Amino acid sequence: MKTLAYFYQKEREIKEKGGKVIGLTLTSPTFPSPPLKKRVLRLLPHSFSYSLSGGNLNLRETLANFYSKKWNIKLSKENVFIGNGGKEILFILLNLILKDGGEVIIISPYWSSYPRIVKRTKGNFKIFKTLEKDNFYPNVESLAKEINKKTKAIIINTPNNPTGKILREKDIKFLVEIVKKKNILLISDEVYEIYDFEGLYCSFLKYFSKNIFCVFSASKIFSMCGWRLGWCFGDPKLIEEMKDYQADLSTSPHTLSQLVVNEILNDKNLQKYLEKNRELAKERRDIAVDFFSKKRIDFIFPEGGIALFVKIPQRFRKASQFAKILLEREKVSVAPGEIFGEEKFFRINLAVNIEDLKEGLRRIAKFY
Numbered sequence: 001m002k003t004l005a006y007f008y009q010k011e012r013e014i015k016e017k018g019g020k021v022i023g024l025t026l027t028s029p030t031f032p033s034p035p036l037k038k039r040v041l042r043l044l045p046h047s048f049s050y051s052l053s054g055g056n057l058n059l060r061e062t063l064a065n066f067y068s069k070k071w072n073i074k075l076s077k078e079n080v081f082i083g084n085g086g087k088e089i090l091f092i093l094l095n096l097i098l099k100d101g102g103e104v105i106i107i108s109p110y111w112s113s114y115p116r117i118v119k120r121t122k123g124n125f126k127i128f129k130t131l132e133k134d135n136f137y138p139n140v141e142s143l144a145k146e147i148n149k150k151t152k153a154i155i156i157n158t159p160n161n162p163t164g165k166i167l168r169e170k171d172i173k174f175l176v177e178i179v180k181k182k183n184i185l186l187i188s189d190e191v192y193e194i195y196d197f198e199g200l201y202c203s204f205l206k207y208f209s210k211n212i213f214c215v216f217s218a219s220k221i222f223s224m225c226g227w228r229l230g231w232c233f234g235d236p237k238l239i240e241e242m243k244d245y246q247a248d249l250s251t252s253p254h255t256l257s258q259l260v261v262n263e264i265l266n267d268k269n270l271q272k273y274l275e276k277n278r279e280l281a282k283e284r285r286d287i288a289v290d291f292f293s294k295k296r297i298d299f300i301f302p303e304g305g306i307a308l309f310v311k312i313p314q315r316f317r318k319a320s321q322f323a324k325i326l327l328e329r330e331k332v333s334v335a336p337g338e339i340f341g342e343e344k345f346f347r348i349n350l351a352v353n354i355e356d357l358k359e360g361l362r363r364i365a366k367f368y
């Protein structure tokens, strides 16, 4: 099976030879980042040493206040851990909770890194499959029935990558009660928090307790993937263990990124900026949805996120076969569904410039 890296690599190779490829493989947003240049120059002299494991105190305080206000809860800096991206956070967390074995439940289609990370721990994962006929939205009662003695955690991703589905608040409340009763962890990956196009998004933070763990990232909300900064909220005891782990892994999160993001989060124009990014993403979502609807190409309607999950034509058996030939013939790279656990679909990144998106969609439709 071809991995995401294969398609990304191929895309780069063609570009380096001067070819024109429409790259829709990775969900790396290209929206404008908040103003950075002046901040970077001013903060640069303070960025040359390590910061604290778990993140510097100022940013942890800012994050605790920001999300406490947003969700009307009481978080303190002891609940906050900052990592080099959401991925480092999930890597550390899963290695800790699975250090003596056990299982986590992953809902498919899933973000490809969840099973890959679990494979590097002492534990296992169990896939809970959602169905195309349900638009890949999980039935939470059936999900709860999957919990057994080995279960350490359930991973939720809302807004979801790759399906764009958003978990409803009633289902969040149901799961909050279940994980409390079973005394397991609910890990909610909410890195696409601002991309909510239908007013459906609710964070698990609203029902925060020691059984809830939420992950966020500068990569997606500020289009700063290369700055490698993510943050999360959890029980202080678990947060302490994560700091200890990070001390041996990367020492601390990136110093300059933390200084810059702290200023961005305290900027009076922050809400306007975030709202603008949401609008940019919605504009692209609407273009893609209209286009594929008119062409009668099946897809999952994205309520949020920055991806579109599209069904492959019937003449192909698997998405990787489809994606390989699409790239060769039409010079459009997409992510095949096998890596998300769903071989009849492929994912496109919508967070690119509009000309590329339209051209990419046109070439995909031509190939159908």
Ligand SMILES: Cc1ncc(COP(=O)(O)O)c(C=O)c1O
Residues within 6 Å of the ligand: 027, 084, 085, 086, 087, 088, 111, 157, 161, 189, 191, 216, 217, 218, 219, 225, 228, 229, 230
């Ligand atoms: C669902 C999901 N979670 C987490 C991440 C990790 O992002 P980062 O490590 O850049 O914060 C990504 C990145 O694509 C993602 O799609």
